[in-house]
Amino acid sequence: MTRAVVVGAGITGACVTYHLARLGVRVHCLDTGQGSRGENTSAVSFARLSAFQQPTATRFRLAAAGIAEHRRLAGTLAPAAWWHPGGSMAWGLPDLTEHTERLRSWGYRVRWTDAAHAGSALDPGVRFTDPRAPVAVLPDEGWVDAPTLIGVLLAAAGDTGRATVEVARATTVVLRDGRVAGVRCADGREVQADAVVNAAGPGAATLAASAGAPLDSALADRSSLVADLLTSARPPRHVLRGPTLHVRGAGRGRLRVRSDQVDTSLAAGVPVPELVEDLLVRVRRMLPRATDATVARAVVATAVFPRRGHPCAGALPAVPGYHELVTNSGVTLGPLIGRLVAEELVTGQTDPLLYDCRPQDARVRTTSGRSPSPVPPS
Structure with a gap:
């Protein structure tokens, strides 16, 4: 060759x-x-690094190996300005316990805490509707530029x-x-x-x-509305996977956000400007410090996959x-x-x-x- x-x-x-x-x-x-x-x-x-919600052990092994490969590549091509391995937090999702315990049984690092501790010690500034809600912390995850x-x-x-x-x-x-x-x-x-x-x-x-x-x-293909926001608030330390919104940092003064519910409305034909406003409402509800958030870019991203x-x-x-x-x-x-x-x-x-x-x-x-x-x- x-x-x-x-x-x-x-x-x-x-x-x-x-x-x-x-x-x-x-x-x-x-x-x-x-x-x-x-x-x-x-x-x-x-652009998050995650092995969460993988339905089979085979797909989990591939995703976990993919995260490990990022770590290896970051060592080879240091300094790795693209790699942000801050972990992720998930709460309020359907079948959260089932998904999380399955990951644990496959050897993935997971720990449980509650919303009160997560919002005060792990990621201050995140609002949880129920301080007693269980929160899964996945320390090996993160996001990539x-x-x-x-x-x-x-x-x-x-x-x-x-x-x-x-x-x-x-x-x-x-x-x-x-x-x-x-x-x-x-x-x-x-x-x-x-x-x-x-x-x-x-x-x-x-x-x-x-x-x-x-x-x-x-x-098959799937479309998702992904928005980059500008804010004076400090970005969250973790990738956040909440029941109505997913949020991650995107550099200083920037957030990247998406929502499964918003994407369902997108598929139903709701106009994109209305959905962008919906995302902003969700952001301000989850991150009260980001009330000044404005939209830098909103894109309907369509992924094609087997x-x-x-x-x-x-x-x-x-x-x-x-x-x-x-x-x-x-x-x-x-x-x-x-x-x-x-x-x-x-x-x-x-x-x-x-x-x-x-x-x-x-x-x-x-x-x-x-x-x-x-x-x-x-």
Whole structure:
């Protein structure tokens, strides 16, 4: 393996580009050109690191390994300005005890406290409606500044002398004699390569179809209204997962917020301006010190992910040289599956963590009519 093209410069594309370059592959990463790198999904996701609400032990192991990979990467690329491992707190959620005790049984660090202690000692300034409410504290979680991480990864890949990043839209996977020969861009150019990694996010299905590997029926999408707020209040120390609102810091004087209930209204067609006002009301109720909060940006972020819940990560044997990297929770999983897909591409060996993530299985299981397990929003 000497040359690879990675389509997509979001979190997963940047991660696989970085690891391919470190493994000695000449890699050409094609940014979509839709704004800043990762703007389609990575930069506007809630971007928390979490293994919470994983329905199976297999998905939990993948998420927990993803968090551990962030810690390892932060040590390799120090100082890690993108990494904010402050922990998270959850309360008032359906089946909270069941989810939390299942995590504990799988070896995840969890401790219980009550709202009175959480609001006075752990994260002063958070208002809980019931001071006796149980609060689950998950100390290994946190959040990620995805655009900063993407920039660091691509710069480090470039420093190897083996990676090139350019703004260009790949439209077609080029095949010759039944195997990958590169990609064709919207401007008519052909970028030649021995392998293509499809990390195109919302454009993944179109690129897969051009390779003769239809993916549409294997994918689902979910939209979420994510708002960045400006406030003079100090951001919370933890990622907050409350019954009506999720909040995290987003840098000095900034918050990032979303709500499951607001997203339900979004799907029902309620106008976005009304939903933004709804988010502000929820913020002021949970964080009384943030009464001055104003909206810096509000975006409807749409994530595309495999219906079965597991990522599509790795080679598709039916199309030699074609690899996929399509996933839910891309911020949590990106560094891990980016490294594992790069290693598989170079060595031909699949890590056991990817055994349930093979792209061919996503297609087979979708057409068999099996219903996927639900996955939480990232």
